[in-house]
Amino acid sequence: MDIYIAKGAGFCFGVKRAVNIAFKTAERSVKRVATLGPIIHNPQVVDKLSEAGVKPLDKVSEDVDILIVRTHGIPVELYESLRDAKFELIDATCPFVKKAQQYAKLLREEGYQVLILGDKDHPEVKGILSYAGESAIVVRDAGEMPMLNSRVGIVVQTTQPVEALKKLLEKVIQTVKEVKVYNTICNSTALRLRETEDMTRKVDLMLVVGGKNSANTKQLVTLCNDCRVKTYHVETAGDLFPKWFDGVEKVGITAGASTPDWIINDIVRKIEAIGERACTSRGRES
């Protein structure tokens, strides 16, 4: 059995940065460190951080010495209020998400109605929306387009597929005379989706590794299903069943932006143990 791992699989720049910040903060001799919500959408990483002393909080508490803002960012009103708190505030918002927030603000200041392409329930989108002004609208896709003003500014949840943005633009440009778009989709998302799609054409089975609560991981699952390849979404090596691999010659692995390398490596080792012969090539033929 050959195992292929997609090039863009696993931690993106923003996640790597945030997790590093959290572990480095844990190393400081401060007793009470917390993140506001899970730092990333991966339960295993959140557990490891908890063991290191960095607990995720559901809501703001004054019972901490350091509070870390997670990769997805937070709404501007909350951010402003936290700056006056007694505890130290460390901002681990992904720089690309930060950019999307600033572009939303800029578009609002320039008088555009801001249109955000993304999932309105996702914390990243909630954060961006808070910068976008009262007339702002969030749409999940081009299908649910409401009436728009004559000047529309678009920003995009960083983990959206570029195809969704193209479809949105197609729709918007039909009725809106002035459209300003900041394509805030991050490059690693685009790369990960492209590599995963290419991989589905070469393998018998796809494993998508990542948190069940991770939007970009779920997007990879949807993509693989759309490409009509047998696909399983797993969080850890413990989720694998040997019978999945019966008759499988080539297995592809991709992973969400919040999936750490050690989980991917565990999964590779488990598959190697399952298969009689296994040849692992990472980022070569993917």
Added chain:
Amino acid sequence: MDIYIAKGAGFCFGVKRAVNIAFKTAERSVKRVATLGPIIHNPQVVDKLSEAGVKPLDKVSEDVDILIVRTHGIPVELYESLRDAKFELIDATCPFVKKAQQYAKLLREEGYQVLILGDKDHPEVKGILSYAGESAIVVRDAGEMPMLNSRVGIVVQTTQPVEALKKLLEKVIQTVKEVKVYNTICNSTALRLRETEDMTRKVDLMLVVGGKNSANTKQLVTLCNDCRVKTYHVETAGDLFPKWFDGVEKVGITAGASTPDWIINDIVRKIEAIGERACTSRGRES
């Protein structure tokens, strides 16, 4: 034989305005009136104007009392130089073309690389390009896309189909991070194309009426051919052949923005004379 005439066929707002300006100027008791190039791309209208005393000039001449700038507009350098000339200058540039010129200028001033979707040899596009700065590029369609800067501003030749703009945007948004679009396609163009496309599904034969030098008329011909309906491009009733109508039950007529009503009416009368029974409905079932 039933004859249908598309709703948006014939003179658009800008053409009507320019032709009115020219005829009204001819009525003034001034001896030497001229247009710089044909006022619109319709030889019959240009001939009528010539008879009324308004001649088209190939290039600027001081031997006139009044010079009229045509619907398509002219490059900014030429415009500036004409303002200091001894003759009176009357600007009959279509207000929508004027807007496209001003948006190109604005985009340039805001630091965008201006991308113009249109025909680089068309006078309207040459005019817009002159406002767009040195880094500006004209593309006929999404297929011929060059390398672009990171901030791109788009304006469109007013008579382009919106489908072409959608395809361009799809391509541009793949690589460019900031895109500002002014959809300068005029509504009457969009309406004319839509009505014409709808009509092709209902008729056995399409007649596209307009100057052989009219870009938007040629675009209608292309559209009809793409819709796989038998199509003829005619300038006047004199171009019609009775045998075209053998076995035809339903004939559709559409016309470019520079085609006057009297030519369309001539054509309807000629078809009525050819057909045994003819029932003309304008803008009803189209």
